[in-house]
Amino acid sequence: MILETTQQALQALFAGSGPADAAEAGSPRGNGVLTRDYKTHGYHLDAQVAPDQLLAAVTILDQAGFFIESITGVDWIKENQMEVIYDFSRYDFDTCRVVIRTRVPRDQPVVPTISTIYAGANWHERETHDFFGIKFAGHPHLVPLLLPEDADFHPLLKDFKA
Amino acid sequence: MSAPIQLRPDETFILNVGPQHPATHGVLRVKMEMDGEYIVKSETVLGYIHRMHEKMGENRTYAQYLPNLSRLDYLGALGYTHGHVLAIERAAGIEVPERAEYIRAITVELNRVASHLFWFGAFVMDLGGFSPLMYAIQDREHILDMLEAVTGARLTYCYYRFGGLYNDVDDDFIEAARRFIPRMRKSLKKYAALVTGNIIFQKRLEGIAPVSAEMCRKYGATGPVARGSGINFDVRKNEPYSVYPEFDFDIPVYHECDSMARYKVRMDEMEQSLRIIEQGLEKLPAGPIMAEKKPKNIKLPVGDFYQAVETARGSFGIRIVSDGDKNAYRLKLRSPTYSNMHLFDEACEGMLIMDALAFMGSLDLVIPEMDR
Numbered sequence: 001m002i003l004e005t006t007q008q009a010l011q012a013l014f015a016g017s018g019p020a021d022a023a024e025a026g027s028p029r030g031n032g033v034l035t036r037d038y039k040t041h042g043y044h045l046d047a048q049v050a051p052d053q054l055l056a057a058v059t060i061l062d063q064a065g066f067f068i069e070s071i072t073g074v075d076w077i078k079e080n081q082m083e084v085i086y087d088f089s090r091y092d093f094d095t096c097r098v099v100i101r102t103r104v105p106r107d108q109p110v111v112p113t114i115s116t117i118y119a120g121a122n123w124h125e126r127e128t129h130d131f132f133g134i135k136f137a138g139h140p141h142l143v144p145l146l147l148p149e150d151a152d153f154h155p156l157l158k159d160f161k162a
Numbered sequence: 163m164s165a166p167i168q169l170r171p172d173e174t175f176i177l178n179v180g181p182q183h184p185a186t187h188g189v190l191r192v193k194m195e196m197d198g199e200y201i202v203k204s205e206t207v208l209g210y211i212h213r214m215h216e217k218m219g220e221n222r223t224y225a226q227y228l229p230n231l232s233r234l235d236y237l238g239a240l241g242y243t244h245g246h247v248l249a250i251e252r253a254a255g256i257e258v259p260e261r262a263e264y265i266r267a268i269t270v271e272l273n274r275v276a277s278h279l280f281w282f283g284a285f286v287m288d289l290g291g292f293s294p295l296m297y298a299i300q301d302r303e304h305i306l307d308m309l310e311a312v313t314g315a316r317l318t319y320c321y322y323r324f325g326g327l328y329n330d331v332d333d334d335f336i337e338a339a340r341r342f343i344p345r346m347r348k349s350l351k352k353y354a355a356l357v358t359g360n361i362i363f364q365k366r367l368e369g370i371a372p373v374s375a376e377m378c379r380k381y382g383a384t385g386p387v388a389r390g391s392g393i394n395f396d397v398r399k400n401e402p403y404s405v406y407p408e409f410d411f412d413i414p415v416y417h418e419c420d421s422m423a424r425y426k427v428r429m430d431e432m433e434q435s436l437r438i439i440e441q442g443l444e445k446l447p448a449g450p451i452m453a454e455k456k457p458k459n460i461k462l463p464v465g466d467f468y469q470a471v472e473t474a475r476g477s478f479g480i481r482i483v484s485d486g487d488k489n490a491y492r493l494k495l496r497s498p499t500y501s502n503m504h505l506f507d508e509a510c511e512g513m514l515i516m517d518a519l520a521f522m523g524s525l526d527l528v529i530p531e532m533d534r
Contacts, residue, residue, distance in 0.1 A: 042252060042468035068382040069470075070496040074483055087468070087479070087496070091379065091388065091395040097468065120381035123208075123504050131216070146209040146533060155217050156492075 002064065003044055003096045007033055009060045010047045010098075043087075043097035051102050051111045058114045061088050061098060069097075071114075071124035073132040075106070077158040082109045082134055104134070113139040131156040174202050177515070181210045187284060188529030192506075192522075199514050204507045212533040219493030224250050224460050225324065227493070232318040234497065235531040238277035239319050240270045240309075241473030242531075247322045248403060249469035249480045253462045254324070261449045262326040263405045268339065268442040269309060269321065271435040275346065276305040277474035278428045278435075281526045285425070286357055288523040289366050294357055301349050308338045324460055325453030339443055343436050350433060358429065367422035371521035373509055374419060381508075382501040385476025386431065387525060390424035392417035397472035408445065409438045421524040428526070461488050475499050475526055499525070500532045 010033045033047045049057050069087035076083060086100040104111055113136040115121040125136040126145040133154040136142060144151045154160060180191035189210035195203040215234065219227050231246045232239035244266055251258060279302040283295030306316045312331050313321035321328050357363055378388045388395050396413045398406045414430035416423035462484040470479045476498025483492035502525050510518040 040252060040255070040467075041465065042249070042470070046466075065379070067379040068501075069477075069479060070382070070481075070494065070501075072481065072492075072494040074492045085466075085481070085494075087481070089470075089477075091393045091400075093400055095401050097470075099466075099468075118380050118382075119508065120501060120504050123500065144209070146212040148209070155214055156220075 002090065002092070002094050003035075006061070006064055006096060006098060007035065007045055009064070010045065010057060013049065013053050013056055013060075038095075038097075043099050045096070045098045046101070047098065048101045048103070051104055054100070054102050055112055055114065055117070057100050058086065058117050061100075062117050065092075066090055066096075066098065068118040068120050068124070071121060071128055073128045073134050073156070075132060075156060075158045076103075077106070080106045082106050082132060084111050084128065084134060086114070109134040110137050111135075112137050115139060130154070133157065172197075179519075181207075187527060190503075190527065190529050190532070194515070194518075196515065199516075201510050201513050201515060201518055204510050204518075206503060206507055208533055210533065211530050213530075215534045216493055216495060219490050219495075221489065223488045224462070224490070227489075228322075229318070229320045232315075232320055233530065234495065234534060235277075235473065235475065235499075235528045236317050237280055237528055238273050238474035239317060240266075240273040240321065241471060242478055243319060243322050244270055244404070245469055245471040245473070245478050245480050247324055248471065249467055249482055250324045250460060250462070252469055253465070253467040253482060253484065254457070254460055256325045256453050256456055258325055258453055259450045260405070260447050261330075262451045262453075264442050264446050265327055265331055265451065266322060267405050267409070268331075268439050268446075269312070271438045271442070272305050272309060272339070272342075273319075274435045274474045275432050275439075276302045276309075278432050279305075281428060281474075282353065282357075285523040285526075286363070289363060289520055291357065291360075291363070294353065297349065297352070297356075301346060304338070304342050304345070308335055308342070311335055311338075323452070325456040327451045330451045336443060336446070339439060343440055346432070346436055350429070353429065358426075364422065366517075366520055367420060367425060367524070368418075369420050369422075370517045371421045371509060371513065371524070372419045373505060377505055377509065381505040383476070383505055385472070385474075385498050385502065385526075386424050386427040387476065387502045387505075389413065389415050389427045390524075391419045395477075397470050397477050401470060403469075403471060405442075406438075409441050411435075411437050411441075421521055424524040424526075459488055461486060462490075470496075473498060475528065475531070476502060495534055497531050497534060499527050503527055503532060 031048045036046050066088040069089050072085050074083040081103045083103050088098045130147045174195050174197050177194045177196045181189045191207040193205045231242045279298045283298030286294040310316050313319045375391045378391050394415045411434045414427050464486045467482045479496030481494040482490050485491040
């Protein structure tokens with residue numbers, strides 16, 4: 001039930017553009033909402049949005065009563081991109097796990113902060129900044145959380161050399 | 163002798179709790195701005211025991227990474243290794259024999275009881291009562307002995323394998339587990355009489371440190387913290403995995419939102435875990451403990467996989483982004499105490515410091531699990 005309504009609400013963000021192309025495994029996919037097989041993937045909805053659609057997508061989930069599970073990044077060095085992944089879930093027996101992802105260029109990794117919507121995003125974004133150097137515009141306190149306070153390196157970058 | 167420091171009536175001072183402080187149970191630092199005994203503002207500082215487990219996940223094969231999972235939460239390690247093997251089995255499509263899943267559930271629940279027992283002892287000690295810790299450790303010792311006999315380790319278990327188990331349980335283990343259940347039930351009654359009914363204990367916890375359900379949602383709190391705020395959420399019930407649907411057990415939920423509610427949730431959970439263990443031993447099927455068809459070197463298909471499990475501290479999630487290689491392209495660990503502790507800064511504003519320390523105890527922190 002919640003799955004369909006959330007899917008429709010997220011789909012509405014892409015009104016005007018064509019339906020999401022069923023992505024080839026591994027190849028970069030276009031923005032859009034995909035349903036995933038829960039049994040093999042562990043989540044139901046997988047939405048890739050543009051960075052400027054992020055706040056709208058997260059607001060939809062906030063209003064639908066989702067809680068924030070985690071935020072993390074992936075460094076796609078071959079495509080010269082960085083991906084930020086947001087996980088949401090529900091305190092509900094009507095299970096629905098939603099993954100929101102957005103891609104930014106690797107040399108200018110900036111996405112808007114969602115800590116204004118979910119206060120709990122604060123640490124997750126600081127951690128992602130620690131590990132990948134992704135900047136969260138508008139974050140109130142983007143200083144190292146897990147790394148030393150004077151850290152100027154980002155260990156999860158694929159070209160990181162210790 | 164110097165004169166005592168004079169503060170202006172509105173002047174605040176900074177108090178550092180930790181990184182080495184008995185109340186934080188590990189290397190956690192909380193920078194508190196204090197107005198006398200009251201907290202004006204607090205900032206939690208993490209990272210003192212950060213070991214970059216996620217980078218190790220990229221450098222090692224999936225099997226080599228198994229021991230890392232038990233170094234996150236040293237009190238309830240089996241739950242975390244369970245999450246990892248389930249994630250790999252889900253992505254690689256490995257069928258696990260039923261006996262193996264039953265043994266996994268029994269050992270995870272034993273580990274949960276052990277974890278809650280230690281938390282119970284340490285929590286009461288935070289509040290100034292020393293002897294319950296001794297009783298709790300004594301009971302926990304029985305579990306550790308049992309688990310040591312089958313897994314070979316007392317805390318940092320590496321017992322589960324992709325597709326099954328490292329070895330089968332023997333009759334001694336089953337016998338010991340059967341004997342443990344009535345013993346533990348008796349102990350739970352003793353704890354209720356000794357601690358839960360204590361008037362000082364109640365006054366320190368009841369109505370203290372309210373955490374609303376909405377705050378839990380905004381911070382992503384799970385486990386006993388969420389269930390103490392009236393949220394009926396347990397991954398074992400909400401997103402059933404392993405053989406948990408086979409068991410008849412309840413999820414304790416309290417609506418008071420205070421430290422006492424979080425205490426009661428964990429105390430009730432021990433009884434529910436005992437029920438699961440009891441039924442598991444009863445139903446334990448015969449058969450193999452290892453999947454027959456299992457690739458020797460595990461490679462996952464290309465994709466992005468997620469697995470959540472309910473550990474003693476809440477919902478633990480593991481995300482594996484695979485590019486088809488024998489190790490993960492990206493491996494993310496979502497640890498429950500990280501989110502549970504995050505709400506501390508907001509919730510403790512305006513609280514008395516002693517109440518805040520009791521509140522911190524009621525969150526059941528394990529710092530290596532937070533810092534990863």
